[in-house]
Amino acid sequence: QKEVEQNSGPLSVPEGAIASLNCTYSDRGSQSFFWYRQYSGKSPELIMSIYSNGDKEDGRFTAQLNKASQYVSLLIRDSQPSDSATYLCAVNNGSSNTGKLIFGQGTTLQVKP
Amino acid sequence: DAGVTQSPTHLIKTRGQQVTLRCSPKSGHDTVSWYQQALGQGPQFIFQYYEEEERQRGNFPDRFSGHQFPNYSSELNVNALLLGDSALYLCASSFVVSMNTEAFFGQGTRLTVV
Numbered sequence: 455q456k457e458v459e460q461n462s463g464p465l466s467v468p469e470g471a472i473a474s475l476n477c478t479y480s481d482r483g484s485q486s487f488f489w490y491r492q493y494s495g496k497s498p499e500l501i502m503s504i505y506s507n508g509d510k511e512d513g514r515f516t517a518q519l520n521k522a523s524q525y526v527s528l529l530i531r532d533s534q535p536s537d538s539a540t541y542l543c544a545v546n547n548g549s550s551n552t553g554k555l556i557f558g559q560g561t562t563l564q565v566k567p
Numbered sequence: 568d569a570g571v572t573q574s575p576t577h578l579i580k581t582r583g584q585q586v587t588l589r590c591s592p593k594s595g596h597d598t599v600s601w602y603q604q605a606l607g608q609g610p611q612f613i614f615q616y617y618e619e620e621e622r623q624r625g626n627f628p629d630r631f632s633g634h635q636f637p638n639y640s641s642e643l644n645v646n647a648l649l650l651g652d653s654a655l656y657l658c659a660s661s662f663v664v665s666m667n668t669e670a671f672f673g674q675g676t677r678l679t680v681v
Contacts, residue, residue, distance in 0.1 A: 458609075486667045497657055497675040498610065505667055542609050546667075553598065553661055553668045554623050557609030 455480055458545050460558035468566055473530040475561050477543030480524065486546040487519055489528045492560065493539045502528060533565045569594060571660045571673035579679045580648050588643045588676045592660030598622075599641040600670060601633060602657040610657055616641050645678075653680045 459478045467473045475489075486505050490498035504510045504517040504526070516529040526545075530537055540560040547554040572591045580586050592599050598617045602610035612625035616635035635641045639660075645652055655677050659670040 462607075488669070490672075497655075497672040500669055500671060503667075503669055544609075553600070553670065554612050554615060554625075555600075555602075555610075555659075555670060556612070557602075559607070559609045 456558075457481060457556045458543055458558040460541075460543050460561045462559055462561060464562040464564050466564045466566060467533050469533060469535060471533050471565075473533045473537065473563055473565070475528040475530075475541050475543075475563065477526045477528075477545075477558055478524055479526070479543075479545045479556075481545070481547070481556075482521075482524065484524075484545045484547070487517070487526045488544040488546075488555065489515075489517060489526075490542040490544060490557075491539045492542055498542055530563075533563075535565050535567050538563055538565045571596075571658060571671055573656075573658050573673035573676050575676060576674060577677045577679075579681060581681055582648055582650060584648050585644065585646045586648060586678060588645075588656050588658075588678070589640065590643070590658030590660075590673055591640045592658075593671055596660040596662045596671075597639050598661045598668070599635060599639065600659045600661070601641070601643045602659065602672075603627070604655040604657055604675075606654075613643070648680045650680050653678060 489502040492498045502517040518527045543558040544555040600615040601613040604610040614624040658673045661668040661670040
């Protein structure tokens with residue numbers, strides 16, 4: 455079992471729809487969770503961080519965390535073609551306190567006009 | 568406010584050669600982590616430097632080594648390059664080593680080994 459799992463996609467949604475990206479993790483001791491957006495050929499860009507169970511909203515983005523189910527998700531409302539990218543879920547290594555991030559392989563999102 | 572900067576942006580090396588990649592962290596950040604990202608994969612943790620010492624290391628051979636300078640900048644060295652070392656090398660900086668620290672990436676160095 456991989457430490458952080460994501461569906462590689464591609465996930466295709468029409469412009470204006472809600473895109474839902476999911477991530478599961480194996481280490482129950484993990485404490486912090488991050489979503490990065492990566493455009494093709496570019497480096498990852500931090501878009502959301504979440505540390506407590508529940509929802510965290512920032513503009514069109516909502517991160518959801520359920521530690522009991524070891525599940526993190528990212529919702530993108532009113533999806534735009536510019537949101538087309540690979541979304542990486544990252545989890546802090548819960549067994550250490552060093553900020554080491556473990557990444558999933560990423561989900562490719564395609565927003566069609 | 569300058570973000571994380573890496574140099575060079577692209578590099579082509581021959582098998583067996585050695586390479587040095589450089590990273591300057593975001594202003595105010597004191598911790599630098601290095602990641603390797605193969606095509607179609609998520610970044611893989613190589614190691615992390617804090618207070619000029621290697622704090623944690625991922626599952627990479629000793630051919631991968633690093634250094635952090637007093638100004639918090641860092642270098643990643645790879646010896647005896649293999650074709651499989653071809654990847655995007657990412658530097659991430661953060662402030663204070665903690666679980667909740669947000670890490671910000673530089674633009675990366677694309678290394679091609681031929």
